[in-house]
Amino acid sequence: MKTATVTGFRDNIKDYLEEIIDNHEELLISRAKNKNVVVLSQEDYEAMRETAYLLSSSANAKRINDSLKQFEKGKLVKKSLKDL
Secondary structure, eight states, X not given: OEEEEHHHHHHTXXXXXXXXXXXXXXXXXXXXXXXXXXXXXHHHHHHHHHHHHHHHSHHHHHHHHHHHHHHHTTOOOOXXXXXX
């Protein structure tokens, strides 16, 4: 994660924001007394919120983790929409 000071961020805000959006990388803005701020794109923020929502149910989190384990082992089943 890249870091910037408040002054550096303010002086180069357009460049920082373009880089955050283009690279999907967060920016840590360091502030006095360790009251730091993280800046990220709306797209990345919404993806994080969606992931948190999907994992908020323990049953759904287990289903997702089980599916990931199957994927990692190559145990895939292909289906078309007409099969559903």
